[in-house]
Amino acid sequence: MRRQNSFKHSLRNQSKGARTESRNCGGIFRGLDSSLVAYIASKLGLKVQLLHVSMENQPETEEAIEASEQLNLPLQVDLFKDSDVENTLPQVIALIEEADPIKASVGLPFYWVAEKAAEARFHVMLAGQGADELFGVINAT
Numbered sequence: 001m002r003r004q005n006s007f008k009h010s011l012r013n014q015s016k017g018a019r020t021e022s023r024n025c026g027g028i029f030r031g032l033d034s035s036l037v038a039y040i041a042s043k044l045g046l047k048v049q050l051l052h053v054s055m056e057n058q059p060e061t062e063e064a065i066e067a068s069e070q071l072n073l074p075l076q077v078d079l080f081k082d083s084d085v086e087n088t089l090p091q092v093i094a095l096i097e098e099a100d101p102i103k104a105s106v107g108l109p110f111y112w113v114a115e116k117a118a119e120a121r122f123h124v125m126l127a128g129q130g131a132d133e134l135f136g137v138i139n140a141t
Helices: 002-014 032-043 059-071 082-096 101-119
Strands: 024-027 048-055 075-080 124-127
Touching: 032 048, 032 059, 032 124, 048 059, 048 101, 059 075, 075 101, 082 101, 101 124
Parallel strands: 024 048, 024 124, 048 075
Antiparallel strands: none
């Protein structure tokens, strides 16, 4: 309960800069963590608009659509092609300052989400990155 209250307090403080009429965004990539963050934010009174980015024809897109319907939150889906990866990857590598394939595979969807959020003029971005630890999902054995 203490962890939950701390999270709520932190989320409220972090979102204070958002104007009331602005849309706040929780990005659903694949997991429960982002869904939990988005759901809690909506229950705290934030206006949540979900973003999902993925490659075309991936099952995770259907999972994101299903999750947004269950959460009763609007979802914007943006799908990318192999050519988009080829075009964007040099920019991502320049930003992460390392040609590490693992870091690039994490950076690429974040780059696309940030790009789409900027286009939509979102003022606050919420993501579930790291929430596994917060919600106690990781079994450290």
